[in-house]
Amino acid sequence: PKISPFLEPGKTTKVGSLAILQLSRDNLQPVYLKAPSGKHDGYAEGAVVNTRYGSFPHSTMIGVSWGSQIRASKVDTGSRGRNNKRKRNKSDDDGKEGSATVPEEKPEQESTPAEVKDDSSAVAKKVVADVSGFIHILPPTPEVWTSSLPHRTQVVYTPDYSYVLHRIRARPGSVLIEAGAGSGSFSHASVRAVYNGYPSEGEPKGKVYSFEFHEQRFHKMNQELKEHNLDSLVHLSHRDVYNGGFLIDGKSPEAEAIFLDLPAPWEALHHLSRRNPKNPEDKDWVSPLNPKKSAHICTFSPCIEQVTKTVSAMRRLGWVDIDMVEIVNRKYHTSRERVGLNLSMDRGVNNSARDVDETLSRLTEIETRFREHAAKSKESDDEMDGDEDDGLIRRREKKEQKGGRKRGGEKKVKIHHKPDSPESFETPASGVPLWMEGRLITRGEPEIKTHTSYLVFATLPIEWTEEDEAAAAARHPVVG
Numbered sequence: 001p002k003i004s005p006f007l008e009p010g011k012t013t014k015v016g017s018l019a020i021l022q023l024s025r026d027n028l029q030p031v032y033l034k035a036p037s038g039k040h041d042g043y044a045e046g047a048v049v050n051t052r053y054g055s056f057p058h059s060t061m062i063g064v065s066w067g068s069q070i071r072a073s074k075v076d077t078g079s080r081g082r083n084n085k086r087k088r089n090k091s092d093d094d095g096k097e098g099s100a101t102v103p104e105e106k107p108e109q110e111s112t113p114a115e116v117k118d119d120s121s122a123v124a125k126k127v128v129a130d131v132s133g134f135i136h137i138l139p140p141t142p143e144v145w146t147s148s149l150p151h152r153t154q155v156v157y158t159p160d161y162s163y164v165l166h167r168i169r170a171r172p173g174s175v176l177i178e179a180g181a182g183s184g185s186f187s188h189a190s191v192r193a194v195y196n197g198y199p200s201e202g203e204p205k206g207k208v209y210s211f212e213f214h215e216q217r218f219h220k221m222n223q224e225l226k227e228h229n230l231d232s233l234v235h236l237s238h239r240d241v242y243n244g245g246f247l248i249d250g251k252s253p254e255a256e257a258i259f260l261d262l263p264a265p266w267e268a269l270h271h272l273s274r275r276n277p278k279n280p281e282d283k284d285w286v287s288p289l290n291p292k293k294s295a296h297i298c299t300f301s302p303c304i305e306q307v308t309k310t311v312s313a314m315r316r317l318g319w320v321d322i323d324m325v326e327i328v329n330r331k332y333h334t335s336r337e338r339v340g341l342n343l344s345m346d347r348g349v350n351n352s353a354r355d356v357d358e359t360l361s362r363l364t365e366i367e368t369r370f371r372e373h374a375a376k377s378k379e380s381d382d383e384m385d386g387d388e389d390d391g392l393i394r395r396r397e398k399k400e401q402k403g404g405r406k407r408g409g410e411k412k413v414k415i416h417h418k419p420d421s422p423e424s425f426e427t428p429a430s431g432v433p434l435w436m437e438g439r440l441i442t443r444g445e446p447e448i449k450t451h452t453s454y455l456v457f458a459t460l461p462i463e464w465t466e467e468d469e470a471a472a473a474a475r476h477p478v479v480g
């Protein structure tokens with residue numbers, strides 16, 4: 001079977017890879033990488049991702065290590081004219097990373113992989129003024145998928161699902177029931193948790209049985225599972241679980257972990273019993289639970305009224321160790337207070353004249369160093385232009401781009417992997433490296449507005465039969 005990139009992405013990107021482009025801290029775009037469709041005038045032609053940080057031909061993103069920084073194309077991909085006509089979208093201004101020098105451009109970005117167009121008008125034509133934006137190319141993981149997936153419903157986020165999966169003891173080889181599937185955020189996280197290899201035949205050991213009654217969501221999710229090579233590990237059924245329960249063709253999936261993200265989880269609980277709740281003697285009753293293991297459940301409900309109904313149904317149906325948790329997630333922002341300014345604040349009014357001088361001379365020193373650093377980076381960039389060992393696609397010589405000269409030599413598109421390391425800013429006379437100057441300030445969010453849901457956990461123990469008791473007594477006979 002084809003291995004899902006969510007489970008084993010490999011080391012480098014390939015044609016056909018699902019890549020998550022990180023445009024800025026909170027702006028992630030999923031894209032399927034396409035091979036160049038041909039060459040035009042010496043340039044690779046094909047799909048391009050256009051963003052306010054510049055244009056990124058797919059050809060520059062193929063064959064690079066996951067996590068690489070990708071520089072914007074310095075050739076005109078035909079997108080600037082189109083983009084400039086539009087207004088800039090405020091929500092694209094988040095995060096400083098990848099901030100571009102491209103002025104006032106509305107991104108014409110694909111919001112879902114399906115929307116990526118192989119735009120043959122995106123032919124490199126001429127050099128555009130110094131487009132120096134960049135993005136990072138990330139492998140698909142449940143975490144980045146949750147942040148970038150096309151939302152069809154409310155989704156379960158990473159802080160909640162990581163805790164849930166831990167509490168319901170999802171681990172490699174577990175069989176997990178999930179309802180409803182919604183946008184598939186929890187499904188992706190849970191299949192990774194239970195993944196224990198693809199089966200050569202029959203059922204895999206770790207598997208997710210997922211249920212969704214909304215028809216379009218069911219079809220969309222099925223399509224996504226296929227695209228992500230997860231369809232043999234996640235079995236999705238189109239069903240109303242309140243009425244239809246959790247059996248697969250009348251057989252038990254033998255689950256031991258359950259997650260219910262439904263408006264009325266208490267209406268589905270009677271199906272998750274070991275015996276028919278209406279008639280415990282019913283021999284034809286098939287339970288969806290593994291009879292040899294305790295079952296661990298979590299229900300996810302935004303309102304406390306839903307919680308009380310769920311807890312009450314759990315008690316009646318024999319669930320034990322019932323408790324409720326709310327994950328309250330507070331973000332902290334840590335930074336250094338701007339170098340120099342804190343000196344004057346610390347020392348009070350009397351010394352202010354001296355401190356202002358000191359501060360100014362310190363800021364001048366910093367600025368000089370930053371300039372030197374920027375000049376050095378530029379020099380090494382220019383050196384890299386002549387460097388032939390990147391093994392990526394080729395482009396025209398810089399001189400030729402600037403004007404007139406006949407095409408001949410080819411150069412490769414630069415992909416930068418060099419972060420600005422702290423060492424780049426050498427220790428000044430003060431003995432403290434510049435990047436370490438200033439007080440470290442950490443601020444938490446003043447108000448926590450992250451209520452997602454209440455998580456109700458419970459356990460349904462295995463049934464203890466007369467036979468189990470006899471077997472236990474035989475193993476541990478009472479002496480004396």
Ligand code: SAM
Nearest residue numbers: 153156180182183184185186213214240241261
């Ligand atoms: N956990 C999902 C995720 O992380 O993407 C989101 C689930 S969404 C909030 C709830 C889903 O439950 C909806 O897609 C809805 O159609 C589905 N649903 C509601 N009642 C259902 C039922 N009786 N049987 C199956 N699915 C149901």
